[in-house]
Amino acid sequence: MTLWNASLPLTILEAKGLTVDIPTEDGVVHAVRNVSFSIRPGSIFGIAGESGSGKSVLTQAVMGLLPNADIRGEVWFEGRNLLSLPQSDMRRLRGGRIGMVFQDPLSSLHPFYTIGAQIAEVLHAHETIDREAARARVIDMLGKVGIPSPAERFDSYPHQFSGGMRQRVMIAMALILNPALIIADEPTTALDVTVQAQIIDLLDTMRRDFGTTIILITHDLGLLSSVADDVMVMYAGNRLEYGPARNVFRSPAHPYTAGLLRSTPASYAPGAQLVPIKGRPPSLLATPAGCIFAPRCSEQLADCTKQRPPLRVYSDGVESLCLLEPRTAPPSLAGAAETIEVKTTPSEQIARIEDVRLTYHAGSFFGQKRTLEVLKGIDLTIARGETVGLVGESGCGKSTLARIVAGLTPATSGKINVLGHDMSHLKGREWREMRRQIQLVFQDPFGSLNPRRRVGxxxxxxxxxxxxxxGEERREKVRHLMEMVGLNPxxxxxxxxxxSGGQRQRIGIARALALNPALIICDEPVSALDVSIQAQVLNLLKELQRELGLTYLFISHDLSVVRHICDRIAVMQGGKIVELASSEQIFANPQHSYTRTLLSASKTLSVADDDGVARSLIETRQVTA
Incomplete structure (x- = not known):
């Protein structure tokens, strides 16, 4: 937590009744509704909530990036109301006093310009500075954010950096003018756990060294619980809960916050049935008479749909917009012990991978042929009815191995045997039959579906x-599959x-199930989903496995998800499997130093571990207003 400095002002940013309405062809979208909050200088302020809750729209309104929206209320920053400032003043504030780190660093950086030139452009836009001085400052900042050999990398292009390095470039760009406030919008989404830890440590270091205040927007509740000082939980444009992060996460005041925590796999024993939030977020076009969360609330009262909930203020600083007076039960009480039966080790092998290697030819350099060895002798077996997880940093070869197993990429050497057939010897009709036995579920549930074709x-x-x-037989089979995965036929x-995103992922799962395959390869199937939708998809995968005897090869960078769903885990590093063991052995007693590094970098939240603390907070907390 941040140490308080009496010389600092009480708040650096304060919003009062912030409301954002966005006109569209379908009507007015009520994106943010009467939201108030204040942020202490030098702190990390977290904003959490499902997709569409208004998190990003709120910060874009603060930054003056919504020119066509109807924005009402007040947003005070350094003694000035940002909503009443002329555009010329806002342009000086953006970058100068308020920096922004966007979710996707690749699309935020121009591919035709070097990273040094793009960061220097910020200096030239806000200061009178010559090229050499700007270059020196950019190189110094690149070094501070952990870019190796910053003088040499000044002239590199975005595509020459990894995802984590590009995010560091974005942070350098946001910090180059030493702003008082930085807004980081999902800065670690889709990054590996080690890179996530590096980015969060970097933001925290910048906060300590420069005194910068950080607004951190994320759907990763475990991440917020470990770094945030204060947190605001949003839903459908409303602020439902607000207060010190420690108190909010250990004993949530609002059923929605508790529901988000209950949806997190880290809150459960491995294999337990997750308890997601039922239903889906409402349309932002409508304005309900009662509580916006009532249709999905498991603790709904008779008056919840009739009247607006009051603002309850508790003795520990937590505020909740809810009719319920008592604090809601801690998330760990929701089925954490309801574990699924432990499976015995199956004897039948679906796939056997022996000494698989893959080498790419990378052209010539001064007459010398260059090669890139991607896979360096992989050995792995997958038995019927089990789930084998693949974890490791980006570039370690996880997806490449999956493509080889699926027959989409030929291996340079080695042997892959699926259902007793040597994949390297298959031809013509045999290949066509084998493709029926191996199906894939992709990471992006929208990009993997043709937007111009109907779901059926x-x-x-x-x-x-x-x-x-x-004909009709196909339509009946499709409707049966839709019903099986929880879609309305x-x-x-x-x-x-x-x-929705979760429903689109169910469409991808239904398509993979169509031909009753022997092996389904799931490549990051839940990384792009909110925790509540993620819980629904994980439950579905487990349920289908029990009912149909499915076998999964499951790729993910989220270690809590892997622990929850996988029987065995293979840890990959540099094209090799460095450790292979049962999930519990990997987490309880990792043998390889790289496995220990991954586990230590994982920012997970386990409410069950703090159950006693949560109970005591509930018992002692009182309503003060």
């Missing part, structure tokens, strides 16, 4: 391509854009 056609494609069923003729 997408799910029915495997039947059509393999000549399994046609009546939505057969809808397009992917008409479904």
């Amino acid at each position: 056609a997408i799910i029915g494609d495997p039947f059509r391509l393999h000549g399994v069923a046609a 009546e939505h057969y003729n809808r397009f992917p854009a008409e479904f």
Whole structure:
């Protein structure tokens, strides 16, 4: 937590009744509704909530980046109301006093300009400075954010950096003018756990060294619980809970916050049935008479749908917009002990991978042929009915190995045997039959679906391509698959854009199940989903495995997800499997130093560990207003 300095002002940013309405063709979207908060200087202020809750829109309104929106209320920063400032003054504040770190550093950096030139542009826009002085300051800042050989990397292009390095470049760009406030919008999403830890440590170091205040927007509750001083939980544009992060996460006041925590796999024993938040977020076009969360609330009262909930202020500084007077039960009480039966080790092997290697030819350099060895002798078996996890940093070869197993990329050497067939000897019709036995579920549930085709056609494609069923028989099979994965069969003729992210992932799972495959490869299937939707998809995968005897090869960078769903885990580093053991052995007694590094870098939240603390907080907390 941040040490308080009496010489600092009480707040650096304060919002009062901030409301953002965005006109669209379908009507007015009420993106932010009467939100108030204050941020202490030098602190990390976390904003959490599901997609569409208004987190990013709120900060964009603060930055003056919503020119067509109707923004009301007050936002005070360094004695000035940002909502009433002329655009010329806001342009000077952006970058100068308020910096921004965006979620996707690759799309935020121009591919045609060097990273040094792009950071220097910020200096030239706000200061009168010559090229050499700007270059020196940029190189100094690149060194401070941990870019190796900063003088040499000044002239590098964005594509020559890894995801973590590009995010460091964005942080350097935000810090180059030493702003008082930095807004980091999902800065660690889709990054490996070690890179996530590096980025968060870097932001914390910058906070300590420069006194910078940080607004951290994320759906990773475990991350917020470990670094945030204060937190605001948003839902459908409303602020539902607000207060010191430690108190909010250990004993949530609002059922929505408790529901988010209950959806996190880290709050459960491995294999337990997760308890997600039911339903889906409401339309932001409507304005309900009662509590916005009431339709999804497991503790709904009779008056919740009729009247606006009051603001309750508790003795420990937590504020909640809820009719419930008592604090809600701690998340660890929700089925954490309801574990699924432990499976015995199956004897039948679905896949056997022996000494698989993959080498790419990288052209010539001064007449010398260069090669890149991606996989360096992989040995792995996958038994029927089990889930084998693949973890490791980006570039270690996880997805490459999955593509080789799926037959999409040929191996340079080694042997891959699936269902007793040597993959290297398959030809023609044999290959076509093998493709029925191995299916994939991709990371991006929208990018992997054709937006111009209806869902029924997408799910029915495997039947059509393999000549399994046609006409009414195919439609019945597709509707059966939709029902099996929790989709409404009546939505057969809808397009992917008409479904939520979690529903689109269910469409991908239904398509993978169509031909009853022997092996399903799940490549980061829940990394882009909110925790509540993630819990629904993980429950679905476990349920389908029990009912259909499915076998999964599961790739993920989220160690809490891997521990929850996998029987065994293979840890990859530099194209090799450095450790392979049961999930519990990996987490309880890791043998390899790299495995220990991954585990130490993982920012996970385990409410069950603090159950006693949570109970005592509930018992002693009192409503003060």
